[in-house]
Amino acid sequence: MTSIKTALLVVLAVLATSCADENEPRPSVPTATMRDSAGVSIVENAPLAEMGLLSWSLADTPTTQVGELEGSEAYQLFRVADAHLRTDGSIVIADGGSQQIRVFDRNGEHVASWGQRGEGPGEFTLLTQIDAWPGDSLIAWDGRLRRLSVLDHDGALGRTLTLQARENMSSFGPVHVLSSGSVIATGTALDLEEPQDGMIRPPITAAYLDDRGETVVSFGLHPGSEAYLRSNGEMIAITRAPIQRSSHTAVWGARLVIAPTDAYSLPVFDDDGALTSVVRVRGELRPVTQQDIDREINALVERTPEAQQARRRAAFEGVPFPTEFPAFGSLETDADGNLWVQDFRPPSQEGPDMWTIFGPDGQALGRFETPENLTIYEIGADYVLGRTTDQLDVERVVLLGFERKAP
Numbered sequence: 001m002t003s004i005k006t007a008l009l010v011v012l013a014v015l016a017t018s019c020a021d022e023n024e025p026r027p028s029v030p031t032a033t034m035r036d037s038a039g040v041s042i043v044e045n046a047p048l049a050e051m052g053l054l055s056w057s058l059a060d061t062p063t064t065q066v067g068e069l070e071g072s073e074a075y076q077l078f079r080v081a082d083a084h085l086r087t088d089g090s091i092v093i094a095d096g097g098s099q100q101i102r103v104f105d106r107n108g109e110h111v112a113s114w115g116q117r118g119e120g121p122g123e124f125t126l127l128t129q130i131d132a133w134p135g136d137s138l139i140a141w142d143g144r145l146r147r148l149s150v151l152d153h154d155g156a157l158g159r160t161l162t163l164q165a166r167e168n169m170s171s172f173g174p175v176h177v178l179s180s181g182s183v184i185a186t187g188t189a190l191d192l193e194e195p196q197d198g199m200i201r202p203p204i205t206a207a208y209l210d211d212r213g214e215t216v217v218s219f220g221l222h223p224g225s226e227a228y229l230r231s232n233g234e235m236i237a238i239t240r241a242p243i244q245r246s247s248h249t250a251v252w253g254a255r256l257v258i259a260p261t262d263a264y265s266l267p268v269f270d271d272d273g274a275l276t277s278v279v280r281v282r283g284e285l286r287p288v289t290q291q292d293i294d295r296e297i298n299a300l301v302e303r304t305p306e307a308q309q310a311r312r313r314a315a316f317e318g319v320p321f322p323t324e325f326p327a328f329g330s331l332e333t334d335a336d337g338n339l340w341v342q343d344f345r346p347p348s349q350e351g352p353d354m355w356t357i358f359g360p361d362g363q364a365l366g367r368f369e370t371p372e373n374l375t376i377y378e379i380g381a382d383y384v385l386g387r388t389t390d391q392l393d394v395e396r397v398v399l400l401g402f403e404r405k406a407p
Contacts, residue, residue: 043362047283067396261326299348334379
């Protein structure tokens with residue numbers, strides 16, 4: 001396995017003199033500073049407030065749309081977990097409600113449904129991910145069975161790979177599939193044999209697996225998601241606050257990002273498990289006030305059936321909230337090798353999502369806004385594939401045209 005080593009690149013920012021024309025156009029993103037620290041490339045980017053918006057555009061009207069309130073069962077989507085655009089233009093959808101993989105052509109017409117609820121071959125109990133697999137095949141990940149199923153273009157089951165609990169990984173989270181057919185499995189190292197009341201933060205870990213599921217590289221332990229634990233000796237109750245520190249992972253080219261949200265600092269590891277670079281954004285985190293806490297708890301309680309609201313509110317009594325908001329939200333990557341980092345948005349806050357886009361070298365390209373209520377599954381060279389939900393909770397998978405305009 002060939003390691004990917006990031007070459008040291010030092011960029012000197014040229015500052016304008018006092019005699020410069022104040023009306024002269026400025027770059028949308030200040031130049032990043034890159035330096036070496038004991039063999040690790042450190043990329044320091046300007047604060048978010050100093051970054052300009054990218055002149056990219058996302059279509060308002062979908063090229064293809066799947067999902068209906070009424071009609072054929074195949075078009076009624078529920079708890080969509082993932083979607084993938086195949087090279088022939090067809091869209092494959094992981095429908096969590098039916099535990100099926102549903103296939104639609106480029107016009108949004110239903111072609112086939114694969115699988116069903118169950119534990120047998122080609123069946124699913126918790127279908128959470130689908131992705132491309134080498135050779136025009138597809139993989140489906142069952143998070144409860146810890147099982148990868150490899151399906152050919154027509155949905156025939158080729159093989160399965162069940163991931164066994166391994167050292168420092170008691171439960172599995174997302175898996176990342178590489179173009180080589182190897183898999184990076186992420187998971188949580190959670191030990192509740194002797195639970196103690198209070199805030200816990202079980203570490204997460206990741207392992208680079210070969211096509212037989214054997215560990216090739218371990219990426220160590222990293223801070224996971226916060227939770228508040230209560231135990232009465234017979235039952236354990238876990239409460240997660242609506243504002244909490246966590247970690248996000250993403251495959252960025254042939255590298256892996258494992259990023260705790262405690263600071264705007266994104267550690268990047270190569271395929272040997274070595275830390276090769278850290279991408280940072282300067283700036284202070286926003287403090288969490290009591291008003292913020294009250295607002296988030298009230299929003300959660302209001303969305304709970306009235307008979308359960310008092311119990312829901314009581315669950316947050318004594319639960320400590322972080323003193324600062326997380327530095328960022330989820331991570332995505334696109335077909336051009338860029339890393340998209342979502343701004344953290346509290347659950348009660350509505351509106352569009354804002355992303356910071358980093359090029360393959362870790363330098364910020366700028367900021368980009370995506371529509372409210374769009375969950376992104378895939379970002380291609382000229383499209384974005386995602387899910388929307390309307391006021392009637394009707395889920396739709398949409399394919400939107402995407403144009404990357406030069407500044």
